[in-house]
Amino acid sequence: MKLRLPVSALADAVSYTAKALPGRTPVPVMLGMLLATGDGGLRLSACDGDVYTTATVSAEIADDGTVLVPGRLLNDICSRLPKAADVDLELVDDGARLVVGCGSARFTLPTLPVDEYPATVALPDAVATVQADVLADAVAQVAVAASTDAALPALTGIKVRLEGDRLHLDATDRYRMAHKELTVRPTGTVPPAKRGKKKDGDDQTAALVPAKSLAEAAKALEGEHTLTLHWSQGLLGLSIPGGRTYTTRLLDGEFPSLGGFFEGEWPMTITVPVAEAVAAIQRVALVATRNTPVRLVVERGGEQLRIEAGSGDDAQASDRIPAHTTGTDTDGAADGIVLAFNPTFLTDAFKALGTSEAELYVRHPHKPAHLAGRLGDGIDATYQHLVMPVRLSG
Secondary structure, eight states: OEEEEEHHHHHHHHHHHGGGSOSOOSOGGGGEEEEEEETTEEEEEEEOSSEEEEEEEOOEEEEOOEEEEEHHHHHHHHHHSOTTSEEEEEEETTTTEEEEEETTEEEEEEOBOGGGSOOOOOOOOEEEEEEHHHHHHHHHHHHTTSOOOTTSGGGGEEEEEEETTEEEEEEEOSSEEEEEEEEOEEOSOOOOOOSSOOOTTOOTTEEEEEHHHHHHHHHHTOSSSEEEEEEETTEEEEEETTTEEEEEEOOOSOOOOOHHHHOSOOOEEEEEEHHHHHHHHHHHGGGOOTTOOEEEEEOTTOSEEEEEEOOTTSOOEEEEEEOEEEEOOTTSOOSSEEEEEOHHHHHHHHHHHOSSEEEEEESOTTSOEEEEEEETTEEOTTEEEEEOOOOOOO
16 A cells, blocks of 8 residues: 545544544454545545444555554544645555655554454445535434433434434433424435334334434534435444445334423413523522522513522522513413423523524423424424423422
């Protein structure tokens, strides 16, 4: 192998591909990044057994070849090279070492046994295309509600469901729930059905994708270009023009149905400015001790919402923001209502809306509250977020 290419192109491709490198592994070869030349230029690959990344970059190839080198070390080296220069890669010592040369800088990397490296999984069939930026925003909105508790693996995923030209994304950690739907362009290939016997209410064409992986992939591939969604039995992949792909294994387990939580009547609506709500909640939460909620107090006759935390002999704080309240809760009360929430969950929900105004729909202080973003005179019906309340003692 002997080739030359711009440092900026190599550094960008290496940095992207390194996203699939494992943090720790008892198998040293898994820490490698595979470099192979071909008609498309230089192809880079990495995997950790669950996530697979590939990137292709144009290069002046003098001699073809394939090499496996320590991925993180190559990434560190490329990040320190001058971006305006060219870099030379050359295998020496009968393939035992890779020389990385740039200007007066020269690095010699040991190679790893290519024949011990696992084969890269094939990219699944394409099922739909969508604007990359649109998907990245949608995944970010939903991923905030996914669990990080490894003891509940099914809840660490985002449920992905394709119905015609609508892609549905769902996530929950049991204390909050998020649903997003967006328009895509189907390719005509139908997503595969899940294995096993169909149960009542079970969606056989839904995939449960690790939320962390999907969020990272969507963010890494975002831009003003088309993104292709690939789907097979056990795998979901994303790809963009230029040869970058991100493939992840799907999760097993049953994901709860969220539909019923968003349905029904919401007798009380509280409209607030998002930025002011987030700022006030974060200020007041400074006095909230661990697992202590912030309280939203709906007052009679005012166009304000009081936000407070702390009580008794502990530190206390309160703030007010503009608000417009209509309707009553299910007990018929229109004022004096106290809603309590985990401050982090509530601010995450407001931020995820992506709008300047939000509407908080309330049934009862002890039942989930529904947040939606306000767009002009209407509501963003494509994104819904539920937050479970905290029961106040006394």
